[in-house]
Amino acid sequence: MPIDRNYLATVCPEGGRWQLTLNGEEAMMAWAGRFGRALIPPCVVYLQGTLGAGKTTLARGMLRGCGVQGAVKSPTYTLVEPYELPEMTFYHFDLYRLGDPEELEFMGIRDYFGPRNVCLVEWPDKGYPLLPAADICINLDLSDGGRSRQLTIALCSENKSEGSVPC
Ligand SMILES: Nc1ncnc2c1ncn2[C@@H]1O[C@H](COP(=O)(O)OP(=O)(O)O)[C@@H](O)[C@H]1O
Numbered sequence: 001m002p003i004d005r006n007y008l009a010t011v012c013p014e015g016g017r018w019q020l021t022l023n024g025e026e027a028m029m030a031w032a033g034r035f036g037r038a039l040i041p042p043c044v045v046y047l048q049g050t051l052g053a054g055k056t057t058l059a060r061g062m063l064r065g066c067g068v069q070g071a072v073k074s075p076t077y078t079l080v081e082p083y084e085l086p087e088m089t090f091y092h093f094d095l096y097r098l099g100d101p102e103e104l105e106f107m108g109i110r111d112y113f114g115p116r117n118v119c120l121v122e123w124p125d126k127g128y129p130l131l132p133a134a135d136i137c138i139n140l141d142l143s144d145g146g147r148s149r150q151l152t153i154a155l156c157s158e159n160k161s162e163g164s165v166p167c
């Protein structure tokens with residue numbers, strides 16, 4: 001299980017629907033920090049939503065919550081940024097500029113998805129079908145005229161053995 005389920009129930013107020021609305025960047029960072037601390041490697045988290053939906057903010061909050069200090073920059077041009085922690089390594093991907101999923105092979109994509117790693121992936125659909133399947137999908141939608149974000153969280157690990165992708 002890539003996340004502590006009991007913990008998940010406490011951070012997702014609507015229980016089984018795994019849906020919540022976060023008002024403002026500060027609330028997003030705080031929630032993401034708690035969510036990030038509940039992740040158990042190996043874990044693959046897809047962050048899905050349009051440009052400006054808050055995917056990078058969410059990743060930044062998770063990294064900060066897990067103790068990453070210093071800048072957490074968007075990996076738009078580098079495709080991936082590593083963050084080494086004592087207990088695990090985070091890889092933050094942004095595949096928006098990936099021209100062809102085949103490029104993932106040249107990056108040695110499998111090596112990033114090791115047993116002590118947590119991978120946070122923005123624009124995972126660009127990596128289909130070479131990107132490993134998700135354990136957790138978080139979809140972000142703008143709400144309240146853009147002042148808030150609605151998060152929908154799905155645990156996908158159950159389907160993983162069947163090789164299915166995006167939730
Ligand atoms: N929960 C939220 N409510 C309102 N605005 C938010 C929220 N989370 C993030 N934002 C804002 O959304 C903007 C885009 O965020 P970003 O994380 O760069 O999006 P993406 O990576 O999806 O393109 C930022 O200005 C950020 O402050």
Ligand SMILES: [Mg+2]
Pocket residue numbers: 055056074094122
């Ligand atoms: Mg981004």
